[in-house]
Amino acid sequence: xxxxxxIVGVILxxxxxxxxxxxxxxxxxxxxxxxxxxxxGGKEVKVQSIISNPDADPHLFTTSPSTSxxxxxAQIIIYNGADYDSxxxxxxxxxxxxxxxxxxxxxxxxxxSGANPHLWYKPETFPKLAQVLADKLIQLEPQxxxxxxxxLKQFITEHNQVNQAIQQTKTKYAGTPVTATEPVYGYMADAxxxxxxxxxxxxxxxxxxxxxxKMIASYQELLTAKKVKVLFYNSQVSDSITKNMQNLAVQNxxxxxxxxxxxxxxxxxxxxxxxxxxxxNSALAKSK
Numbered sequence: 001x002x003x004x005x006x007i008v009g010v011i012l013x014x015x016x017x018x019x020x021x022x023x024x025x026x027x028x029x030x031x032x033x034x035x036x037x038x039x040x041g042g043k044e045v046k047v048q049s050i051i052s053n054p055d056a057d058p059h060l061f062t063t064s065p066s067t068s069x070x071x072x073x074a075q076i077i078i079y080n081g082a083d084y085d086s087x088x089x090x091x092x093x094x095x096x097x098x099x100x101x102x103x104x105x106x107x108x109x110x111x112x113s114g115a116n117p118h119l120w121y122k123p124e125t126f127p128k129l130a131q132v133l134a135d136k137l138i139q140l141e142p143q144x145x146x147x148x149x150x151x152l153k154q155f156i157t158e159h160n161q162v163n164q165a166i167q168q169t170k171t172k173y174a175g176t177p178v179t180a181t182e183p184v185y186g187y188m189a190d191a192x193x194x195x196x197x198x199x200x201x202x203x204x205x206x207x208x209x210x211x212x213x214k215m216i217a218s219y220q221e222l223l224t225a226k227k228v229k230v231l232f233y234n235s236q237v238s239d240s241i242t243k244n245m246q247n248l249a250v251q252n253x254x255x256x257x258x259x260x261x262x263x264x265x266x267x268x269x270x271x272x273x274x275x276x277x278x279x280x281n282s283a284l285a286k287s288k
Contacts, residue, residue, distance in 0.1 A: 024140055027070050029079035029088055030058075032120050032263040032272070033105065033129065037078065039268065040133045040151050044144050048074075051085075054262040057237050059208070063087055074100055076136060078129070081106030084117035101136055105129060118261070121276075122187040123166060126269055130155050158270040165277045166191050173284050179222050180232035181242040182206040185259045188276065189232070197222050205242060216241070223248040229287035230280065231256045255283035 023046040028034030034049030041047070048070050051058050071077060071091055079088050081104040092102060106117070109125050119125045134152040138145045166188075174193030180186070182205040189196050201219040204211040211219070222228045223245065231249040233242070235258040249256050257279045263272050 024076065024137065025074050026076045026078070027074040028077075029085045030120070030262065032269060033078040033080070035263060035267075036126055036130060036155075036269050037076070037133055039155055040130055040148065041137050042147060042151055044137065044141055044148070052262055054236065054260045054264045056262075058261050059237065061087065063091060067091065068094070071095055075140065076101045076103065076133075078103045078105065078133075080117060080119055082111050082115060082117035082119065083113050084119075103129070103132060108132060116183050116186050118184045118187065121185055121259075121273075123163060123191050126273075127156060127159055130159075155270070158268070162270055162273045162277070165274055169193070169277060169281055169284075173281075176230075176284060176287075177228045178230040178232065179219070179228045180234070180259075181245055182234050182237065184234045184261060185232045185257075185276070188273075189280075192277070192280065194230075194280075197228050205237075205239075211241065219245065220248060223252050223254055226252055226254065228254065230254065230283045233258050234261065235259070236261050255286045257283050 023044055024041065026034070026037045026041065026045050026047045028037060028047065028049045029051060031049035031052035034047045034052070037045060038047045050067060050070070051061055068091060071088075072095060074095075077092070077095070077100055079085050079102075084106075095102070105119050105125060106112070108128055109119060109122060111117070111119060111122075130152055134148050137148050141148075170191070170193035175195055176193075177195045177197050178189060179196065179198040180189070180202055182202045183196075183199065184206075186196060186202075198219045201211050201215045204215060223231070231246070231254055233246055233256050238246075246256060257276070259276060263269070267275070
């Protein structure tokens, strides 16, 4: 009898240890939020990013049964909000809220519906989200507190390089007029002190609406008259109008900086952000 009890105890202890060893399931609507979760959680998390292709138009994304399954199994769900990933709203209605932590990044950084939804280029977004993720992961696995805190500290240290690069750009180029095919890089351009032009055109493109002839003519003049020094071009979303603007920039020797709505592979959050800032500096230095 005692032997049986001992065996049962050993089995239960093994099951308990397996349960403790199981990684925390995190689902991110966008891959840069998934990357951040991986950087903070390390080996203690299993991350799935739903939108991850930097070559595909994220606005054309459609859900599937696998998306629903992933969300149902998640312990933490991260999504952008601010109407950017509106497809997730209906799916979250079916998720058991008592078993999952849902993080709306727009709520976290105080951005309302109708504002620029490209929050990942807002300098304070990732540090705030990193802290929230660290706090939640420590709550779920307090035994890993030291490692999670170390991961957070490393991320913040590296992100300080991003802030320094932003400030250096602002010191050198504040007030420089620039434009974009849509407001993807708007928050970062603002942080660098650049003066964004042609916003009405950009918002029409972002909302998949047809710019008026007056808007198009005004925007073309920014390029043909060289009223701007750089064009930020969303390489994931393009049509005949934006391609025409890109061609005009080339014809008028206006440097182009490509930006994306998904993080390219083999990069961390901070190396990705730094690469964009450095490309901007290079373009500004070349502008005439």
